[in-house]
Each structure stands twice: as C-alpha cells, then as structure tokens.
Amino acid sequence: MRKVFSIAWKDLIVTFRDRAALILMLAAPFALTLAMGFVTGRFSGSSGGISGVRDIPVVIVNQDEGELGAALESVLTSDGLADLLEPTTSSDLASARRLVEEDQVAAAVILPAGFSASILPQDSGGSAAQVVALEVYTSPGRPTTSAIVRSIVEGFVSQVETGRIGGQVAVTQLIMSGRLAVQEAPTAGMEIGARLAEDPARTELITLRSTTAAAAEAPRFDPLAYLAPGMAVLFLMYTVSLGGRSLLAEQRDGTLPRMLTTPTSTAQVLGGKLFGTYLTGLAQVGVLVLASALLFGINWGRPLDVLILILAIVAGATGWGTLLAAIAKTPTQVSSIGLALMLAFGILGGSFFGGVQLPLPMEILSKITPNAWGMDGFLSLALGGTLVDILPSIGGLLAMAVILFGVAVVLFRRRGLARA
Amino acid sequence: MTVIVEVDGLVKQFPGAAEPAVRGVSFAVMQGEVFSLLGPNGAGKTTTLSMLSCLLEPTAGDARIAGHSIRKEPQEVKRLLGVVPQDIALYPTLSARENLVFWGQMYGMGGAVLRQRVEEVLETVDLRDRAKERIEAYSGGMKRRINFAVGLLHRPQLVFMDEPTVGIDPQSRRNILDMVKLLNGQGMTVLYTTHYMEEAQELSHRIGIIDHGRMIAMGTLAELTRLVGEKDVVELKIAAEQSTPELLAALGQVTGVEKVTADDGAVRLLAADGNAALPEMITAANARGVRVTNVDIREPNLEAVFLHLTGRALRD
Numbered sequence: 001m002r003k004v005f006s007i008a009w010k011d012l013i014v015t016f017r018d019r020a021a022l023i024l025m026l027a028a029p030f031a032l033t034l035a036m037g038f039v040t041g042r043f044s045g046s047s048g049g050i051s052g053v054r055d056i057p058v059v060i061v062n063q064d065e066g067e068l069g070a071a072l073e074s075v076l077t078s079d080g081l082a083d084l085l086e087p088t089t090s091s092d093l094a095s096a097r098r099l100v101e102e103d104q105v106a107a108a109v110i111l112p113a114g115f116s117a118s119i120l121p122q123d124s125g126g127s128a129a130q131v132v133a134l135e136v137y138t139s140p141g142r143p144t145t146s147a148i149v150r151s152i153v154e155g156f157v158s159q160v161e162t163g164r165i166g167g168q169v170a171v172t173q174l175i176m177s178g179r180l181a182v183q184e185a186p187t188a189g190m191e192i193g194a195r196l197a198e199d200p201a202r203t204e205l206i207t208l209r210s211t212t213a214a215a216a217e218a219p220r221f222d223p224l225a226y227l228a229p230g231m232a233v234l235f236l237m238y239t240v241s242l243g244g245r246s247l248l249a250e251q252r253d254g255t256l257p258r259m260l261t262t263p264t265s266t267a268q269v270l271g272g273k274l275f276g277t278y279l280t281g282l283a284q285v286g287v288l289v290l291a292s293a294l295l296f297g298i299n300w301g302r303p304l305d306v307l308i309l310i311l312a313i314v315a316g317a318t319g320w321g322t323l324l325a326a327i328a329k330t331p332t333q334v335s336s337i338g339l340a341l342m343l344a345f346g347i348l349g350g351s352f353f354g355g356v357q358l359p360l361p362m363e364i365l366s367k368i369t370p371n372a373w374g375m376d377g378f379l380s381l382a383l384g385g386t387l388v389d390i391l392p393s394i395g396g397l398l399a400m401a402v403i404l405f406g407v408a409v410v411l412f413r414r415r416g417l418a419r420a
Numbered sequence: 421m422t423v424i425v426e427v428d429g430l431v432k433q434f435p436g437a438a439e440p441a442v443r444g445v446s447f448a449v450m451q452g453e454v455f456s457l458l459g460p461n462g463a464g465k466t467t468t469l470s471m472l473s474c475l476l477e478p479t480a481g482d483a484r485i486a487g488h489s490i491r492k493e494p495q496e497v498k499r500l501l502g503v504v505p506q507d508i509a510l511y512p513t514l515s516a517r518e519n520l521v522f523w524g525q526m527y528g529m530g531g532a533v534l535r536q537r538v539e540e541v542l543e544t545v546d547l548r549d550r551a552k553e554r555i556e557a558y559s560g561g562m563k564r565r566i567n568f569a570v571g572l573l574h575r576p577q578l579v580f581m582d583e584p585t586v587g588i589d590p591q592s593r594r595n596i597l598d599m600v601k602l603l604n605g606q607g608m609t610v611l612y613t614t615h616y617m618e619e620a621q622e623l624s625h626r627i628g629i630i631d632h633g634r635m636i637a638m639g640t641l642a643e644l645t646r647l648v649g650e651k652d653v654v655e656l657k658i659a660a661e662q663s664t665p666e667l668l669a670a671l672g673q674v675t676g677v678e679k680v681t682a683d684d685g686a687v688r689l690l691a692a693d694g695n696a697a698l699p700e701m702i703t704a705a706n707a708r709g710v711r712v713t714n715v716d717i718r719e720p721n722l723e724a725v726f727l728h729l730t731g732r733a734l735r736d
Contacts, residue, residue: 006525010511017513254509258570261473261505262526263498 003264007272008279011246015239015280025239025284029231033292036227055086056145057105059096062089066116072134072156076109084148100139107149110135119160147226151383224298229378230351232288233313233371237345239284240314240321241338243277249331270412274405277321281314301381309377309390316370316397319404320345326411345369373397424578424609425449425472429481432467432633441467443633444481449611451577454604456620457613458722459630460732465613466506468630469582472611473503485578499528502576506583506613508567512556516547516566519555520573527574534573541569544599561592568596578609585619597622617722629726636729645720648728651678652694653721656701657714660685670704677701681733690727694718 015021060076062069077087088105090096096108111134118132136153138146250256250273259269289306292298300306320341328334346352348362349371366372377393425448432442442464449455457465470476472483474494482489488496510519517538524534542548545565555563564584571579581600585593600623604610614620620627621641628638637644658667663682671689672680676697679690691697694717705712718724727733 002530003526003528006522010514010522013518014511014513254505254507255511257470257475258503258505258509258523259526261475261498261501261503262523263495263528264526265495 003268004272004275007259007269008276011243011273011276012279012283014246015242015276016283021239021242025235025242025280026287029228029235029288030291033224033228033231033296036231054083056084056107056148057086057088058149059099059105059108060087060089060111061091061093061096061108062111063091063093063113064111064115065113068116068119068160069111072109072111072153075156076152081152085152097137100137103139106139106145108135108137109149109153110137147379148383151379155380155383155385155389224292224296225300225382226375226379228288228292228296228298229300229375229382230346230371232285233317233349233374233378234342234346234351236281236285236314236317236370237320237342238338239281240277240317241324241334241342242321243273243280243318244321244323244325244328244338245331245334246276247273247325248328248334252331270409274318274322278314278318281317282310285310285314299382300378301384302386305381305385305387305390306378308387309374309381309394312394312397312401313370313374313377315401316373316404319401319408320370322408323404323411326408326415345371348372350375367396368400370397370400373400421450421452423448424451424486425455425483425611427468427472427481427483430468430471430478430483431480432464432471432476433479439633440479441633442471445630445633445635446481447628447635447638449578449609450625451609452604452607453625454600454610454612454623456624456627457611457630458615458617458620458627458726459613460615463615463630464633465615465630466582467633469580469611469613473501473580474498500576500578502571502574502579504568504571504579504581504584506586508563510555510563510567510570513554515552515554516542516558517551519566520569523570524573529574537573537575541572544572545569546595559589559592561588561595564588564592564596568599572603576608578611579603581610581612583613583615585614585616617726621722627722629722629729631726631730637725641722644722644725648690648720648724649692651690651692651720651724651728653718653724653727654689654691654694654698654701655714655716655718656687656689656705656712657716658685658687658705658710658712662708662710663687664708667705667708667710670708671701674700674704679727679731681727681731683733688723688727688733690724 015025058076060073062073064070073089075081076085077089081087090099093110096110099105100108112132115132115134134153134157136146136150138150247256250259256269260266289300289310293300321338324334324338324341328337348366349369350366351371373393373396377390380389380393427445427447430442430445431440433440445464445468447455457468459465467476471478472485472490474490474497478491482491484490485497486500488500490497511522514522520538520541521534524530524537529537539548542551545568547562547565547569550558550562555566558566568581568584571581584600585596588596597619600610600612604623610623612620612623624641626638626640627644629636629644637647656671663685668680668682668687671677671687674689674691674697676692677689678692681688689697689701698715698717702712702715723733
C-alpha cells in the first residue's frame with residue numbers, strides 16, 4: 001500500500017508542478033466562472049455585489065383536486081419563496097405552455113388531474129393507481145431559472161417519495177416482526193398512508209423546502225452556485241484525462257517499464273496511478289470550491305455533504321479517465337479524446353447550460369456523464385438539500401466509477417500494462 | 421566462480437513481427453564479472469535484457485538469476501536486480517533527490533536507510549551539490565548519471581546496464597565507465613549491453629556478440645580475437661559518393677582480403693596482412709578514380725571479429 005501512496009503522491013506533485021496543467025485545472029475554470037458571473041450580472045447587483053436571482057415568473061396549472069396538488073401549489077406560492085418566485089395560477093394548460101414557449105415565464109408547473117390520488121391510497125383495497133407524473137415545462141431560454149423551479153418541484157417530489165417509502169418500510173417491518181399478518185398488510189398500509197396524509201407533521205414534511213426557506217430567508221439562488229460547479233466538473237474531466245495521459249506518457253518515457261523492473265506489482269502501479277488521478281481531481285475541485293466560497297461567497301451547501309458529493313464526482317470522473325487510458329494507444333490520443341469527451345460531457349451534462357430541458361433520449365444519455373449527476377447534486381445542496389437529497393447522485397456516480405474501472409481493468413489485462 | 425545469471429534458450433517473438441527478436445540465446449554470467457552483450461542496433465540486446473529483468477515474458481526458454489526463475493519468481497528476481505535502462509527514465513519536474521527517493525521507495529526502501537542511500541549514490545555520481553535541482557535543468561550527461569544512480573540505490577548484487585552511455589559527451593561517458601569499473605571492483609556483477617566495441621573491450625571480463633537475435637560468439641577478448649587469427653582491419657577513407665559496389669568488388673579481389681564493408685566514406689577490409697595488401701588496395705582504388713585520403717591498419721579487435729563472423733561492420 002505504501003508504494004501505491006508513493007506513486008499517487010509523486011503524480012500529484014508532478015501534476016501540480018506543470019504550469020500548463022495548472023492553468024487548465026484551476027485558472028481556466030475560475031476565470032470562466034468569474035466571466036460568466038459578470039455575464040449573468042452576479043457581480044453587478046446593488047446588494048453588496050450579490051444580487052442573486054429574483055422573481056422568477058412561473059405559472060402553476062393545478063388540475064389535481066387532491067392534497068398533494070394543493071400542497072405543492074402552496075409551496076410555490078408561499079411567503080418563503082415570494083422573493084424567488086413570481087407565481088401565477090392558470091387553469092388553461094395550453095395557454096400556460098404558450099407562455100413558456102413565448103418565454104414570458106421560466107416554467108409551467110403542471111399538476112395533472114389524479115396526481116394525488118395516484119400516490120395516496122384512496123380505498124380499503126389499498127391498491128395504488130398508476131402514478132400520474134408531474135410536469136415542469138421549462139423555457140430553454142432561461143436555463144438557470146427554470147432549473148431552479150425544477151429543483152424546487154423535485155425537492156417536493158422527493159419528500160413525498162420519502163413519505164411513501166416510510167410507509168412501505170413500516171408495513172414490511174411489521175410483517176417481518178410477526179406483528180402483522182400478510183393479509184392485513186393492505187389495510188395497515190392504507191392506514192399508515194392515511195395517517196401520513198392527515199398528520200400535521202407529514203404536511204410539514206411535504207412543504208419542508210418552503211418551510212426552511214421561510215424560517216431563514218428566501219432561498220435566493222446565486223447563479224454562481226450553478227456556474228462554479230459546472231466549470232469545476234467540466235475541467236475535472238480535463239484533469240482525469242490528464243491522469244490517463246500520464247499513464248501512457250510514463251510508458252513512452254520509460255518510467256513505467258522501469259517501475260515494473262522494481263519489485264512493484266502491476267496492480268500497485270495501476271492502483272497508484274489511479275489514486276494519483278483521484279487525488280489530483282480531489283485537490284482541483286477542493287481548491288475551486290474553497291476559493292469560490294471564500295472569494296465569491298458562494299454557498300455550496302453543508303460542507304460534509306459537499307465533500308461527500310465531491311468524493312463521488314471525482315470517483316466517477318476518474319473512472320472515465322481510466323477507461324480513456326485503457327482505450328487509447330498514445331498520450332496524444334488520450335488528450336484528443338479527453339478534450340472531446342470534456343466538451344461533449346460538458347454540454348450533455350449541463351456544465352454550460354444547466355437546467356435546459358433535454359429531449360428524453362438525451363436526458364437519459366446525460367446520465368453517463370459525471371457532470372449531470374454532479375450538477376444535480378451541487379444544485380440540490382446549494383438550494384438547501386441534504387445528503388439524503390443527493391443520494392441518487394452519489395449512487396449514480398459510484399456505480400459509474402465501479403463499471404468504468406471494471407471495464408478498464410479488463411482492457412488493461414488484455415493488452416498488458418507493460419505495453420499500455 | 422558462482423554462476424549468477426544462467427540464460428537458457430531465450431526466445432522472444434513479438435506479436436505481428438515476421439521474425440523473432442531473440443532466437444534461443446543462451447549464456448552464463450559469473451558472480452563478480454562484467455559481461456557485455458555486444459551487437460549492432462536491433463540485434464536483440466535490449467529485448468534480452470528486458471526478458472531478464474522480467475519486463476517481457478519470454479516466448480520460450482528461461483533464465484535463472486541467483487537461482488530464481490524469471491518466469492516463476494519474477495518478484496524475487498526484481499529484488500536482486502538493479503536496472504539502468506537505455507532511455508533516461510526519470511521525472512523531469514522532480515529534483516534529482518526527489519527522483520532518487522521515489523525510486524528507492526519503489527525498491528521497498530524508506531526512512532533513514534533510504535535517505536542515507538540517496539546521499540551515497542549522489543556522492544557516487546558526483547551530483548550531491550546539485551541534488552535540489554530539477555532533472556529538466558540537468559545536462560544530458562548529468563541525467564545519465566542520475567539514471568545510473570537509480571539502479572544502484574538498493575545495493576543490488578547484480579546490475580543490468582542497457583547502453584548507459586548512448587548520446588552523452590565524452591566526459592560523462594568516461595565518468596560512467598569509471599563508475600562501472602569501480603562498482604565491479606567492489607564486487608558488483610554487471611551485465612552490460614553496448615554497440616561500442618571500445619566499451620566492451622575496456623570493461624568486460626567476457627563478451628557475447630549478438631546479431632539478429634542470435635549469440636554468434638562468446639568469450640574473453642583474447643578468445644574472440646583468436647577467431648579471426650592474425651588478420652588486420654584496414655580502413656580506407658574516401659569520398660562517400662565514391663563508395664560504389666564496383667569499387668568494393670574490386671577491393672574484394674585484392675590478394676589476402678577476406679571481407680569488405682563500407683559506410684560513411686570509410687571502406688573496411690579484413691586482410692591476412694594489411695601492410696602487404698595495402699599497395700594493391702590503393703592501386704585498385706586509383707584505377708577507378710577514387711582518391712584515398714587516409715589509411716588506418718588495426719590489429720585484430722572486436723570489430724574484426726564481428727566483420728569476420730557476419731561480413732558486416734558493427735555499426736551497420
């Protein structure tokens with residue numbers, strides 16, 4: 001293990017002594033964040049230089065007659081979000097969509113008929129109807145603000161899901177402990193669901209995001225909180241491709257073969273190189289997060305949650321860097337493919353134009369990028385989310401890392417590390 | 421003397437290559453000796469050394485280093501070996517000391533022992549006063565010396581040196597050759613590859629001549645030169661463009677001349693008696709309008725051996 005650390009530490013030092021790499025790893029994302037901050041008016045506001053996004057026009061079409069529809073509508077129109085959102089209600093779905101398409105509002109939040117009924121048990125049979133999907137219809141011309149609206153709605157849905165899962169777990173635990181017969185489960189489930197629906201605490205749970213915002217201050221959304229992570233993850237892809245490149249460069253320069261003439265195993269060498277890439281990525285994102293928090297006053301969220309998210313993002317990105325090294329034959333190839341991947345992932349994953357509603361196939365495809373998962377997580381934390389809210393992002397990123405490492409190891413074995 | 425390296429029929433066939441790079445090479449190196457593998461570029465020296473240092477898997481054959489098979493016990497073999505590769509395998513943005521510390525760690529060293537060894541090898545290669553400088557600021561010769569020092573860090577009993585003097589200035593070359601002799605004097609066994617006949621002659625207790633992946637001769641310098649008997653190598657300097665096949669054919673017809681080869685304006689002839697054959701050689705050249713600008717007659721040496729065995733000059 002000492003050798004793995006030695007190789008990783010050496011790589012970290014070598015990378016941080018490379019001025020060109022430092023410019024792309026740290027200066028470029030920082031400068032771009034700064035420039036985009038100016039473009040978005042982040043630095044030209046009157047309130048101490050931090051203007052934030054305010055009064056996002058949003059139209060609510062509530063066709064649902066149940067409690068959940070009413071709850072979401074009350075969240076969106078609550079005092080807590082009064083500074084952030086400028087909601088109007090409409091019963092005309094077509095005109096609401098038209099408002100979005102004409103870019104008069106950032107988004108339309110559409111609560112279809114039967115939304116509540118599809119989630120909350122309605123009869124003694126306890127059988128849930130097929131879930132009716134909420135829709136957030138967003139304006140492509142307002143990527144940041146529409147992303148905020150979507151994030152608020154996602155937060156609401158997440159809380160509802162938490163309530164549902166809580167009910168399911170409770171029933172399962174009762175059955176397993178023998179306190180409840182299987183045939184009694186539907187009735188018990190319905191009762192738990194009804195209690196959750198009626199319980200004041202549960203109502204508070206659904207409207208948690210609005211309540212939190214009202215308790216402190218309106219969750220002003222800082223555009224830099226989207227731009228900075230966008231740039232950090234974008235240039236993280238450069239860093240991990242640099243890590244992949246270094247493996248092939250060491251082969252070319254003879255240091256990798258020399259390492260393999262020492263009593264150091266192939267696994268130690270590969271492990272050290274991967275860990276070095278990981279450490280470098282971690283250091284890069286860490287520096288960017290810290291610097292932007294200190295210099296721009298960006299609120300990234302709770303530090304521990306942010307750290308956990310960063311660990312996962314760098315793992316996912318390092319997976320891509322490793323795969324690159326396993327596929328490419330020369331350092332130049334890694335650089336070329338890495339650059340293309342960085343840009344493609346940046347666009348697909350929302351680093352440049354976050355929150356744009358992509359067509360469904362593209363939306364699915366974006367999940368192969370660390371950018372998409374990372375941006376979701378960062379945005380959620382910046383809007384007051386917690387570790388629970390970013391668990392899907394962390395899961396997606398870790399799964400990505402495991403799959404990509406696995407594929408890369410198979411490829412390395414096929415070609416032999418010494419001839420990498 | 422104890423055998424420390426025992427090579428038995430090593431073969432290396434690279435995927436996609438028409439012919440094997442190494443074709444059944446066998447030899448033995450005794451403890452405490454300098455054994456040189458001498459041959460032109462592409463002869464299979466580096467491939468042989470790469471197999472012996474467990475970097476390449478042999479296609480066939482095996483070798484034992486201090487009793488350990490390179491196929492079955494590569495980690496044991498690597499612990500015993502110091503390797504000085506042909507290319508400078510160092511990190512340019514790390515200082516000489518940082519490089520040595522890193523490579524020492526790769527040999528499993530650490531702490532005070534490593535720090536002490538780093539200072540010792542820096543002293544050996546005479547670069548202690550510049551140890552803080554980055555390798556990228558070093559001259560080619562200084563880089564070679566640090567490259568050399570890495571292979572000595574863990575006090576190996578056996579060092580493989582793959583053409584360690586390629587591309588450096590005469591002073592640095594002298595420095596490295598002196599170090600090899602010094603280390604060998606201290607008991608270190610050296611397996612040395614080179615295409616410089618002079619180095620092999622100066623350093624080696626025994627020499628193996630390798631060509632086209634085959635060991636074509638092996639022995640002490642005296643044993644090898646005896647292969648060509650009392651023959652001389654005559655070198656005629658002419659204008660490069662005058663080195664025509666017709667001239668070479670004519671020189672080959674001179675009485676006593678056995679082999680003729682030419683490169684870069686020099687024609688080399690292997691002759692039973694160089695002095696006796698010289699007038700006829702000059703006449704043959706002049707008859708074809710070729711002006712000989714310099715003549716050198718050398719006693720039998722490794723170049724003559726190589727010429728005798730292959731019909732080619734060592735540098736071909």
